[in-house]
Amino acid sequence: MAGVVIVGGGQAGFQTADSLRQEGYDGPIAIIGEEPHAPYQRPPLSKAYLLGETDRERLKFRPEAIYAERRIDLRTGVRVEAVDPASKCVTLSGGERLAYDHLVLATGARVRRLPVPGADLAGVHVLKTLDDVDAIEADLATAERVCVIGAGFIGLEFAAVARKLGKPVTVLEAAPRVMGRVAAPELSEFFTGLHRAHGVEIVCDAAVSELRGEGGRVTAVACADGQVFDAGLVVTGIGVIPDIALAEAAGLECDNGIAVDGFCRTSDPDIFAAGDCASFEHPFAGKRIRLESVQNAADQGRIAAAAIAGNPRLYDSVPWFWSDQYDVKLQMAGLMDGCDETVVRGDPAGGKFSLLHFRQGVFRAVDAISKPADYVQGRKLLEAGLSPTAEQARDTDFKLKDLLG
Amino acid sequence: MPKVTYIEHNGTEHEIDLPDGWTLMQGATLNGIDGIEGECGGSCGCATCHVYVDEAFLSKLDAPSENEEEMLECTVSPRESNSRLGCQIKVTDALDGIVVRMPEAQS
Numbered sequence: 195m196a197g198v199v200i201v202g203g204g205q206a207g208f209q210t211a212d213s214l215r216q217e218g219y220d221g222p223i224a225i226i227g228e229e230p231h232a233p234y235q236r237p238p239l240s241k242a243y244l245l246g247e248t249d250r251e252r253l254k255f256r257p258e259a260i261y262a263e264r265r266i267d268l269r270t271g272v273r274v275e276a277v278d279p280a281s282k283c284v285t286l287s288g289g290e291r292l293a294y295d296h297l298v299l300a301t302g303a304r305v306r307r308l309p310v311p312g313a314d315l316a317g318v319h320v321l322k323t324l325d326d327v328d329a330i331e332a333d334l335a336t337a338e339r340v341c342v343i344g345a346g347f348i349g350l351e352f353a354a355v356a357r358k359l360g361k362p363v364t365v366l367e368a369a370p371r372v373m374g375r376v377a378a379p380e381l382s383e384f385f386t387g388l389h390r391a392h393g394v395e396i397v398c399d400a401a402v403s404e405l406r407g408e409g410g411r412v413t414a415v416a417c418a419d420g421q422v423f424d425a426g427l428v429v430t431g432i433g434v435i436p437d438i439a440l441a442e443a444a445g446l447e448c449d450n451g452i453a454v455d456g457f458c459r460t461s462d463p464d465i466f467a468a469g470d471c472a473s474f475e476h477p478f479a480g481k482r483i484r485l486e487s488v489q490n491a492a493d494q495g496r497i498a499a500a501a502i503a504g505n506p507r508l509y510d511s512v513p514w515f516w517s518d519q520y521d522v523k524l525q526m527a528g529l530m531d532g533c534d535e536t537v538v539r540g541d542p543a544g545g546k547f548s549l550l551h552f553r554q555g556v557f558r559a560v561d562a563i564s565k566p567a568d569y570v571q572g573r574k575l576l577e578a579g580l581s582p583t584a585e586q587a588r589d590t591d592f593k594l595k596d597l598l599g
Numbered sequence: 600m601p602k603v604t605y606i607e608h609n610g611t612e613h614e615i616d617l618p619d620g621w622t623l624m625q626g627a628t629l630n631g632i633d634g635i636e637g638e639c640g641g642s643c644g645c646a647t648c649h650v651y652v653d654e655a656f657l658s659k660l661d662a663p664s665e666n667e668e669e670m671l672e673c674t675v676s677p678r679e680s681n682s683r684l685g686c687q688i689k690v691t692d693a694l695d696g697i698v699v700r701m702p703e704a705q706s
Contacts, residue, residue, distance in 0.1 A: 205638075209638075216633070235637075235640035235641075236640070237639060237640035237642060238640045238641070238642070241642070242640075242641075242642070248641075251629070252621065252625050252629065253640075254628075254629060255628060256628060256629070256631055257629055257630070257631065259631075260631035263631065488638055488639060488640075488645075489638075489645075492636075492638045492706075493706075496706070516639065516642070516644040518642060523643075523644075523666060525644065566665060566666045566668075566669035566670060567669045569669070570669045570670065570672045570673050571672075573673070574672075574673075
C-alpha cells in the first residue's frame with residue numbers, strides 16, 4: 195500500500211493528515227513541505243508573532259514527535275517537482291520517486307511580486323511565511339520609516355503592528371479605497387479612519403513605479419505621479435496566485451485554481467486538492483469560486499481526508515474570515531458577491547457596528563466590527579438559510595437570534 | 600510549571616506541565632492531545648478549542664470577554680455553564696492543577 199501523499203505543509207495539508215487519522219485511515223501518510231519548518235499556523239504571523247506575543251514553538255500545529263508517533267512521514271524543505279498520474283508517483287526535489295494511492299495537492303498560493311524596478315532590493319519583503327516574518331522583524335528594528343504597498347488584510351494588519359511598535363507608516367494602495375477587493379465601501383471607510391487615527395498615512399490611487407535604494411538596500415518608494423515616500427522597510431501585500439503548476443503539468447483540469455468537486459476531487463479520481471489552490475462549485479456561492487482563508491483550507495482538508503478514508507461528505511460550509519487590527523476585530527461570514535443592499539447596524543462612529551448584505555432581499559453576508567454577537571448570529575442564520583428582512587436588520591432593537599428560534 | 604489535566608471525551612486523561620503563559624489550547628495541540636483544534640491560531644475566532652472547565656477552577660478564571668462570550672455560542676458541542684475557549688485561558692501558578700474536559704466534537 196502506497197498510501198496518501200500530501201503536497202504542501204500549510205493549513206490544508208496539515209489538516210488533511212490530521213483528519214485522515216481521525217477518520218480512521220490506517221495507511222501510510224506523507225506530507226511534503228517546501229518550507230524548512232514543521233507545519234505551523236500562519237494567522238498569528240502578521241499579528242501576535244510580530245508583536246512578540248507568541249513564539250515559534252507555539253505557532254506549530256503539533257510538535258515534530260507527534261508526526262512520527264502517528265506514522266505521518268513529515269518531510270520539510272523538500273519540493274515536489276512533478277506528478278505522474280499514470281504511474282501514480284511524485285518526483286521529489288532530491289530525485290526520489292514516491293508512489294501514492296491518493297495524492298492531495300495542498301500547494302496553496304504564491305505571493306504576487308511587485309512588477310517594478312527595485313523590487314528585489316534588500317529591505318523589500320512579502321509576508322507569508324515564518325521566514326518572511328523573521329526577515330521583516332530584523333529590518334524593522336533598524337528601519338526609520340515603513341512603507342506598506344497594498345492595503346489588503348495582510349498589508350493593513352502589518353501596518354497596525356508596525357504602528358504599535360512605534361514606526362511611522364505609510365500605506366500605498368493602487369485602488370481608490372483600502373480592502374477594495376474584499377470589503378464593502380463602509381468597511382473601507384472605517385478602516386481608513388482607524389489607521390489614520392493611529393497615525394498611519396494612507397494614500398489611495400497610488401501607482402508605485404519604482405523602489406529606490408542605496409547600496410542595494412531600499413530607501414524610498416516612488417509613484418508615477420512624482421510622489422516619493424522614504425522607507426527603510428517595504429512590505430508588499432498585493433495578492434496571491436493559486437499554485438497550480440504541478441496540477442497543470444500533470445494535465446489536471448484547472449479553472450482559476452485546481453478544479454475540484456464537492457469532495458475535493460480533481461479531474462483525476464485519485465488526486466484531491468484543498469485550500470487556496472483549489473476552485474470548486476461552492477454550494478453557498480452557487481458557482482465556482484476559490485477562497486483564500488483558514489476556514490476553507492481547514493474544511494477542505496477535512497473533506498478530502500473524509501473522502502479518502504471512505505467516509506465521503508459534501509463540502510457545505512458558509513465562508514468565514516477575520517482580521518485583527520489594533521484593538522478592532524473584524525469578523526465576516528457569507529459572501530457579498532452580487533449583493534445589492536447593505537444595512538448598517540449600529541453606529542460606525544462608535545467603533546462597534548455590523549454590515550448585513552442582501553441580494554434581492556435575501557441575507558447573504560455579515561461583516562461585524564467589534565460586534566461579535568452580530569457575527570455569530572449572522573453566521574448561524576446563513577448556515578440555517580434564514581434571512582431577516584432589511585427592515586429588521588436595520589433595527590438594533592431587533593435581535594437576530596430571535597429568528598433562530 | 601503549572602500542571603493541567605486534559606480529559607478527552609472518551610475519558611483518556613493527560614496530565615501535562617505547561618510553561619507559564621501558554622494557553623490551554625496551545626498546551627493541548629503542542630502535546631499532541633486530540634480534541635482541541637484551534638484553527639484560527641488562538642485568536643478567539645473559530646470556537647474549535649472549546650473546553651469544559653472543572654467547576655472548582657471556574658472562579659479562578661477571568662470572566663470571558665464579550666468576544667469569547669459570543670464565540671461560545673458557535674461551539675459544535677453544547678455550551679454549558681463551564682464552557683470556555685482554551686485559547687483565551689493562559690495558565691499561571693494560580694491555575695496549577697486545573698482540570699478541563701474536551702467536548703465530543705469541535706468542528
